[in-house]
Amino acid sequence: MQYETIDLFPLRIGHCDACIQCRSDVCSIDDDMQWIVQRIRSSDALVLACPIYFNNVPSKVKALIDRLHPFWFESLSKQACISYILVAGRRSTNFLGVKEVIKAMSYTMNLRIMDGIEIAGTDDGVDQSTYDGLYLFGTRFEDDLNR
Numbered sequence: 001m002q003y004e005t006i007d008l009f010p011l012r013i014g015h016c017d018a019c020i021q022c023r024s025d026v027c028s029i030d031d032d033m034q035w036i037v038q039r040i041r042s043s044d045a046l047v048l049a050c051p052i053y054f055n056n057v058p059s060k061v062k063a064l065i066d067r068l069h070p071f072w073f074e075s076l077s078k079q080a081c082i083s084y085i086l087v088a089g090r091r092s093t094n095f096l097g098v099k100e101v102i103k104a105m106s107y108t109m110n111l112r113i114m115d116g117i118e119i120a121g122t123d124d125g126v127d128q129s130t131y132d133g134l135y136l137f138g139t140r141f142e143d144d145l146n147r
């Protein structure tokens with residue numbers, strides 16, 4: 001399996017201003033989203049890996065998701081899928097809000113949602129079971145993709 005990791009934090013990802021140029025042309029904002037959208041179009045699977053900030057995705061991730069509006073007008077040409085790795089400091093964190101955001105993204109892009117992994121309580125540290133869980137997630141994800 002070939003994969004690429006894109007670290008969003010150093011990238012320039014401007015906020016969607018709803019100009020809707022993407023209905024008929026490329027996005028009017030010239031930044032890193034131009035090539036990220038191309039990568040997404042050529043991918044079979046996406047994995048969103050992010051910490052939880054105030055019960056939601058960090059603003060940079062939300063900026064990226066908002067900029068996926070072009071997919072509203074031109075869906076992916078093939079059925080791709082999406083999964084997620086969500087990490088939260090508090091043990092009692094509710095991941096529902098983020099999962100709703102991922103659901104909305106999947107409707108717009110016609111992505112199949114696959115099981116993800118939710119890791120809560122990292123403020124108390126992580127132990128081997130966290131890494132074991134991530135390893136299991138990775139192998140299961142690869143198996144599901146190859147099915």
Ligand SMILES: Cc1cc2nc3c(=O)[nH]c(=O)nc-3n(C[C@H](O)[C@H](O)[C@H](O)COP(=O)(O)O)c2cc1C
Pocket residue numbers: 050051052053054055056087088089090091093122123
């Ligand atoms: C701005 C900010 C907001 C956060 N909000 C939450 C939150 O709502 N719930 C929670 O459980 N943890 C919250 N956290 C803790 C992070 O989810 C947690 O530290 C996570 O492990 C960070 O992952 P990282 O080490 O990969 O950056 C927040 C952290 C920051 C910096």
